[in-house]
Amino acid sequence: MNVVIVGCGRVGGFLAGLLDAEGHHVSVVDIASTSPARAERAWFQHLPSTFKGETILGDGTDLEILRQAGVEKADALLALTEGDNRNLMAAQIAQKIFGVRRVIAKVNDPVRAQIYRRQGIDTFSRTTILGTLLFAMLMEDREVGEVLIKKSLEHEKDLAHEPAPAG
Amino acid sequence: MYFIVAGAGEVGFHLAQALLEAGHEVTVIEADRRRASFVQEKLGSIVLNEAADEGRAQMEAGCSRADALVAVTGDDAKNLVICQLAKYHCHTPRVIARVNNPKNEIVFKTLGIDETISSTRVLMSVIEQELPTGGFLPLMPLTGSQLELIEAEIAPGTPPAGRTVGSLKLPSGAVVGGVVRRGKVVHPHDETKLEVGDRVIVFAPTATEGEVRKALFG
Numbered sequence: 001m002n003v004v005i006v007g008c009g010r011v012g013g014f015l016a017g018l019l020d021a022e023g024h025h026v027s028v029v030d031i032a033s034t035s036p037a038r039a040e041r042a043w044f045q046h047l048p049s050t051f052k053g054e055t056i057l058g059d060g061t062d063l064e065i066l067r068q069a070g071v072e073k074a075d076a077l078l079a080l081t082e083g084d085n086r087n088l089m090a091a092q093i094a095q096k097i098f099g100v101r102r103v104i105a106k107v108n109d110p111v112r113a114q115i116y117r118r119q120g121i122d123t124f125s126r127t128t129i130l131g132t133l134l135f136a137m138l139m140e141d142r143e144v145g146e147v148l149i150k151k152s153l154e155h156e157k158d159l160a161h162e163p164a165p166a167g
Numbered sequence: 168m169y170f171i172v173a174g175a176g177e178v179g180f181h182l183a184q185a186l187l188e189a190g191h192e193v194t195v196i197e198a199d200r201r202r203a204s205f206v207q208e209k210l211g212s213i214v215l216n217e218a219a220d221e222g223r224a225q226m227e228a229g230c231s232r233a234d235a236l237v238a239v240t241g242d243d244a245k246n247l248v249i250c251q252l253a254k255y256h257c258h259t260p261r262v263i264a265r266v267n268n269p270k271n272e273i274v275f276k277t278l279g280i281d282e283t284i285s286s287t288r289v290l291m292s293v294i295e296q297e298l299p300t301g302g303f304l305p306l307m308p309l310t311g312s313q314l315e316l317i318e319a320e321i322a323p324g325t326p327p328a329g330r331t332v333g334s335l336k337l338p339s340g341a342v343v344g345g346v347v348r349r350g351k352v353v354h355p356h357d358e359t360k361l362e363v364g365d366r367v368i369v370f371a372p373t374a375t376e377g378e379v380r381k382a383l384f385g
Binding site: 061062063083084085086088089092093096097109111112115116118119 | 220221222223242243244245247248251252255256270271274277278
């Protein structure tokens with residue numbers, strides 16, 4: 001699969017690493033932030049050192065940047081920045097302007113997530129997913145929690161084997 | 168009429184003030200507490216101190232009975248979502264978005280927001296109208312389509328001067344809708360010969376603006 005990921009925070013970087021390791025072609029877009037706190041750090045610090053895909057520095061709601069990231073031949077786009085609105089805009093551009101088949105937006109506000117899902121934009125809310133999972137763990141509801149937790153613990157083990165990035 | 172103004176920066180504040188002065192009912196939604204109390208001090212109790220991109224705040228502002236909602240924050244993605252939420256969630260009959268990056272006008276239209284205002288584009292139009300030779304003026308986007316209306320004055324030494332309308336190398340989808348010659352409208356045919364000083368009105372897909380400019384100015 002050709003996958004474009006907009007937003008390379010912890011989740012974006014983690015997912016890009018998983019897909020890349022499975023042999024998919026991944027392009028990651030992250031905004032050139034002007035905040036000094038951010039500028040001191042590496043842009044794509046959350047990507048694993050083994051990452052073989054593309055990194056594009058720019059605004060993921062800009063058509064030209066998305067084209068550079070290969071959105072025109074992408075099978076999927078995931079919008080995972082910290083901004084719900086930016087994610088919704090990037091996802092809609094991918095779906096309605098570039099015709100990307102599979103589009104998913106991270107929308108932390110559950111109300112907004114639901115409204116856009118009804119409009120045909122696949123959304124997920126960290127708030128409800130994490131909250132539901134924590135609830136299931138507390139209640140020892142194995143059906144809901146177990147598979148997901150087992151899977152993520154496996155991924156964590158893989159990450160821990162990674163050599164620490166230089167510097 | 169009842170209007171909701173989302174965002175109380177300079178644009179939102181003065182817009183709300185003007186609407187009130189024109190006798191309309193207005194609610195301003197502003198997330199910043201200090202800015203919200205400033206507006207409240209100046210304009211009265213018409214301010215809702217909430218984030219306008221939250222469905223709950225829009226409901227509280229009464230967006231389902233509003234005649235129109237205008238999103239004028241400085242963040243394009245936020246303005247898009249504010250307008251879409253009002254449209255999808257509250258069924259507000261009319262939504263208008265301020266677009267800071269003029270390139271986003273076409274994006275907003277494609278995503279269902281027909282009415283957009285770009286101050287950059289308005290300023291560019293004014294500036295370009297003032298320039299002596301660059302008489303190329305994108306007049307307005309056409310509601311409900313990805314087309315726009317362009318006016319261009321035929322300048323000496325440009326490709327169309329003295330040539331026919333049919334010989335213009337306009338991009339596909341662009342047509343000459345009229346020619347204004349010495350203050351009168353001429354109905355254009357392919358054989359209509361263009362003269363220096365003619366003002367040509369072109370309907371064109373917004374994305375092809377650059378090609379239209381090239382066809383008319385070389």
